[in-house]
Amino acid sequence: KGPLLVLGIEASCDETAAAVVRRDGTGRGEILSNVVRSQLDEHRPYGGVVPEIAARAHVECLDVIVRGALDEAGVTLKDLSGIAATAGPGLNGGLVAGLVSGKALALASGTPFLAINHLEAHALTAGLTDGLSPPYLMLLVSGGHTQTLLVEGVGRYRRLGTTVDDAIGEAFDKTAKLLGLGYPGGPEVERAARGGDPKRFPLPRPMIGRAEPHFSLAGLKTAVRQRAEAAAPLADQDVADLCAAFEAAVTDIVIDRVGRAMDMAEDTFGPDRPRWLAVAGGVAANTAIAAGLGGLAQARGYQLAVPPAALCTDNGAMIAWAGAERLALGLVDGLDFAARPRWPL
Ligand code: KG4
Numbered sequence: 001k002g003p004l005l006v007l008g009i010e011a012s013c014d015e016t017a018a019a020v021v022r023r024d025g026t027g028r029g030e031i032l033s034n035v036v037r038s039q040l041d042e043h044r045p046y047g048g049v050v051p052e053i054a055a056r057a058h059v060e061c062l063d064v065i066v067r068g069a070l071d072e073a074g075v076t077l078k079d080l081s082g083i084a085a086t087a088g089p090g091l092n093g094g095l096v097a098g099l100v101s102g103k104a105l106a107l108a109s110g111t112p113f114l115a116i117n118h119l120e121a122h123a124l125t126a127g128l129t130d131g132l133s134p135p136y137l138m139l140l141v142s143g144g145h146t147q148t149l150l151v152e153g154v155g156r157y158r159r160l161g162t163t164v165d166d167a168i169g170e171a172f173d174k175t176a177k178l179l180g181l182g183y184p185g186g187p188e189v190e191r192a193a194r195g196g197d198p199k200r201f202p203l204p205r206p207m208i209g210r211a212e213p214h215f216s217l218a219g220l221k222t223a224v225r226q227r228a229e230a231a232a233p234l235a236d237q238d239v240a241d242l243c244a245a246f247e248a249a250v251t252d253i254v255i256d257r258v259g260r261a262m263d264m265a266e267d268t269f270g271p272d273r274p275r276w277l278a279v280a281g282g283v284a285a286n287t288a289i290a291a292g293l294g295g296l297a298q299a300r301g302y303q304l305a306v307p308p309a310a311l312c313t314d315n316g317a318m319i320a321w322a323g324a325e326r327l328a329l330g331l332v333d334g335l336d337f338a339a340r341p342r343w344p345l
């Protein structure tokens with residue numbers, strides 16, 4: 001099989017992104033361009049993503065972003081083997097905007113179209129960045145998703161654990177808000193936690209020790225609120241101590257839950273168990289959590305694959321890559337493929 005050149009379009013949340021990726025005949029990937037426009041500034045005043053604002057912003061800049069990705073890669077539509085767009089899960093308005101763009105380009109140029117599951121794209125990114133081949137374990141921790149997956153092949157994913165309430169990034173964002181910190185909350189909480197004592201405010205660690213590797217964050221967030229109310233009015237040191245306690249609790253939860261997912265993978269595969277743990281999502285940028293995962297991986301005999309931040313968070317390259325992987329298997333979608341705001345793997 002020859003090389004494939006795929007354009008990827010992503011507009012499922014608050015980044016408008018497009019990229020061109022090349023997949024050679026041996027299955028190795030190369031990013032030729034990766035253009036992202038974040039809508040963070042538009043949403044910041046509201047302390048979260050506003051769907052209507054997101055949809056309008058995607059519509060306004062999609063063509064420019066796609067143009068930029070093609071130009072930066074030095075290719076035209078005629079050179080492409082496939083055009084991939086995120087079809088779900090995500091916010092409907094943005095999904096429709098991205099899908100329509102991709103379909104229109106595919107129709108006009110007669111290029112095969114690929115409707116991509118955003119979660120699948122995150123799960124396959126380690127193949128592009130680190131050359132991982134399945135089976136491997138995957139931890140996805142973003143503002144919208146918290147799950148552990150067993151990646152057994154392209155199109156073959158087993159979800160081991162997921163959150164029963166908030167995503168971890170969402171818990172960081174809500175905790176930041178209730179402590180009067182800015183949006184997005186993850187980096188703010190991490191910064192504040194640096195000067196804090198993680199032991200001053202004891203916090204619960206929901207789900208730790210449970211056999212099923214699921215996550216729960218809502219109780220932890222509520223506990224932070226109760227501690228904050230009891231200590232009000234909060235001085236900077238109180239905020240720092242609460243952030244440090246929260247970050248330590250989340251880190252403990254992640255290590256325990258991923259460790260449990262490792263147990264399950266080992267039960268399934270025996271001696272042929274996965275040797276890699278791949279991480280994706282904005283929360284992977286957290287130093288304490290990343291260090292905790294590094295320690296766990298080492299203790300359990302796994303290698304850790306943490307793609308660069310630009311490929312851990314939402315981007316077009318992961319969509320293009322998932323498209324290339326599917327195209328290599330002969331999988332193509334019809335132009336009638338509708339957006340799927342809910343689309344579990
Ligand atoms: O993957 P991502 O950029 O976007 C999606 O959710 O799709 O993840 C964003 C999330 C936000 O909730 C943000 O607060 C969190 O990742 N985050 C962090 C850190 N940086 C970003 N959480 C903890 N520590 C960080 N340093």
Ligand code: ZN
Nearest residue numbers: 122142313314
């Ligand atoms: Zn994402």
